[in-house]
Amino acid sequence: MNAIPGKATTKDKHMVTRTASTVDGTGEFREVSLRWIDAVGDIRSDATIIDAGATDVQIEAVAAAMQAASNASLYAIRVTDVYEGAKSKGNADSAVRESLQDNIVFHAKDSGRVDRRSFVPAPLAAVFVADTETPDEGELDCCPDGCMGNHLGWHFCRCVAPLYGTARNQ
Amino acid sequence: MAILATRVVPEISGNPTYKEVSLRWIDVFGDLRSDVIKIDSKATELQIEEMVTRSVSASNASLYTVRVTDVYAGEKSKDNASGASVRSVQAAIIMHYKNVQRESRRAYIPAPRRIDFIDGTEVPDPNDDRVRTLLDAWDVLLTASYNRVSLRFTQRRDMGKKKDL
Numbered sequence: 634m635n636a637i638p639g640k641a642t643t644k645d646k647h648m649v650t651r652t653a654s655t656v657d658g659t660g661e662f663r664e665v666s667l668r669w670i671d672a673v674g675d676i677r678s679d680a681t682i683i684d685a686g687a688t689d690v691q692i693e694a695v696a697a698a699m700q701a702a703s704n705a706s707l708y709a710i711r712v713t714d715v716y717e718g719a720k721s722k723g724n725a726d727s728a729v730r731e732s733l734q735d736n737i738v739f740h741a742k743d744s745g746r747v748d749r750r751s752f753v754p755a756p757l758a759a760v761f762v763a764d765t766e767t768p769d770e771g772e773l774d775c776c777p778d779g780c781m782g783n784h785l786g787w788h789f790c791r792c793v794a795p796l797y798g799t800a801r802n803q
Numbered sequence: 804m805a806i807l808a809t810r811v812v813p814e815i816s817g818n819p820t821y822k823e824v825s826l827r828w829i830d831v832f833g834d835l836r837s838d839v840i841k842i843d844s845k846a847t848e849l850q851i852e853e854m855v856t857r858s859v860s861a862s863n864a865s866l867y868t869v870r871v872t873d874v875y876a877g878e879k880s881k882d883n884a885s886g887a888s889v890r891s892v893q894a895a896i897i898m899h900y901k902n903v904q905r906e907s908r909r910a911y912i913p914a915p916r917r918i919d920f921i922d923g924t925e926v927p928d929p930n931d932d933r934v935r936t937l938l939d940a941w942d943v944l945l946t947a948s949y950n951r952v953s954l955r956f957t958q959r960r961d962m963g964k965k966k967d968l
Contacts, residue, residue, distance in 0.1 A: 651859045653827075653869045656852040660871075665944070668812075669892050669913045674881040677892035679911040684946040691943050693815040698937040700810040705892050705914040706883035707810045709876045712819075717868040722833040724865035731863045733828055733836040751840045754828050755863040773861060 649726045652718025660714040663687055667699060668709035677705070685714075729758045737768050808885040808914075811877030819844050819873035824851055826858060827868035836864070888917045894958045896927045898941060900949040908949050910941050915956065927954040 654661065665687075666680040683692075692712060700707045725731070737753040737760070753760070753773070760772040813820065821844045827837040842851070851871055859866050884890070892913040900908040912919075921928045928934060938951060 649859070649863055649865055651866045653855070653866045656848050656855055656869055656871060658848050668879075670879050670881055670884055671892040671914050672881055672884040672886040672890045675892050676879070677895075677913050679913075681908060681910045681944075683944040687944045689815045689817050691940070695937070695940040695944055696810075696812070696815060698933065698940045699912060700808065702896075702912050702916055702919055702933045702937055703914050704808050704885040704887050704890050704916055706808045706880070707812050708879040708883070709874065710812050710815060711872050711874050712815065713870050713872040715868065715870050720827075720829050720835075720867040721865070722829055722831055724867070725829055725831040726863035727831045728863045731831050733830045733834045733864055737861075749841060751858075752838045753858055753861045754836050754838075755830050757861055757863060760861045773857075 650724035652720070652724055654716040654718060656714075656716055658714070660685055660716045662715050664711075664713040664715060665692055665695070666711040666713070667696070667707060668711070669703065669705040670708055671705045678709075680711075725755070731755055737773070739773075806885060806887075809883040811880075811883055813875045813877060815875060817873075820876040821874050822846055823870075823872040823874060824854070825868075825870040825872070826855065826866060827870075828862070828864040828866055830864045837868075884914070890914055891958075894956070897953075897955045897957060898938065899952040899955065900941075900945055901952050902948045902950070907952075908945055912937070920956070925956045927956055929954055 662685050663683045664680050665683055666678055668676065668678040670676050689712075692710075696707065696710055733754045735755055737756045739751045739753070741749045756768070760769055761767060762769045822842045823839055824842055825837055825839045827835070829835055848871070851869075855866070855869055894914060896912040896915045896919070898910045898912070900910075902908075915927070916933070919928060919931045919934050920926060929938070934954070942949075942951070
């Protein structure tokens with residue numbers, strides 16, 4: 634089942650299964666994380682799993698009550714919707730570039746020149762220009778409008794030894 | 804240093820400062836990977852789902868979790884905190900809940916205000932108006948299946964006695 638670099642000459646038979654549920658506002662649960670700073674500059678964050686149906690108004694009520702009870706300053710709140718399913722290697726494909734250490738990197742910068750990168754891990758042979766390791770932009774769509782700033786393109790990256798940055802082949 | 808701590812985080816109103824999407828994958832070997840990307844605060848669930856679908860259709864790995872986070876962020880400054888007694892975020896009141904399956908949920912009030920304790924003790928006062936308001940608000944978030952168990956004041960770590968040199 635080892636990957637065969639540079640042999641992406643045929644289309645993969647795509648049998649992979651997504652188990653994460655649809656992103657539609659009704660996740661399996663939500664999480665709320667509160668981030669605090671105290672008078673000496675120490676910071677702390679705590680996350681708590683909450684009901685999937687908890688509303689912004691209800692979370693705001695907690696945030697307001699928390700601040701009223703604390704000497705620390707509440708400086709950030711993260712509200713996360715979690716869509717999850719079974720985690721099983723049996724749902725993944727055995728194919729060329731089957732490892733998560735192989736990935737396509739989509740690189741963009743915003744107007745402030747801040748980098749954004751998104752990844753397609755274990756990419757299909759079908760999304761490469763035949764007989765190359767060059768991502769085929771005709772097969773790859775960018776992320777949604779408003780998601781990214783200036784699109785700078787795609788490149789393929791293989792982590793030869795993921796624990797050592799200098800050993801990466803990009 | 805503020806007399807009363809100042810909240811600087813914006814109101815939770817559906818208009819976050821920005822959003823993040825985290826995708827969690829597993830491959831045929833069982834290796835795991837997750838990537839987080841910061842996205843536009845106005846990105847809709849439909850747009851995110853489209854991005855997720857396109858990612859899945861281009862990968863040999865199985866996507867098993869998507870996490871979509873609304874981030875509300877304000878200025879992080881110690882000057883907005885109060886220097887009153889119990890000023891460290893390492894000290895906290897723990898609100899402990901359990902459901903009938905004996906699963907726990909905990910929420911924390913870091914650097915709690917002294918007036919929320921029973922006088923002369925380090926025991927949180929469940930009859931204090933602020934504490935009652937807080938417990939009522941958490942009850943709603945945690946759903947009716949979770950019941951209150953306890954309030955407890957603690958510090959994150961015990962500290963030994965200091966020897967000045």
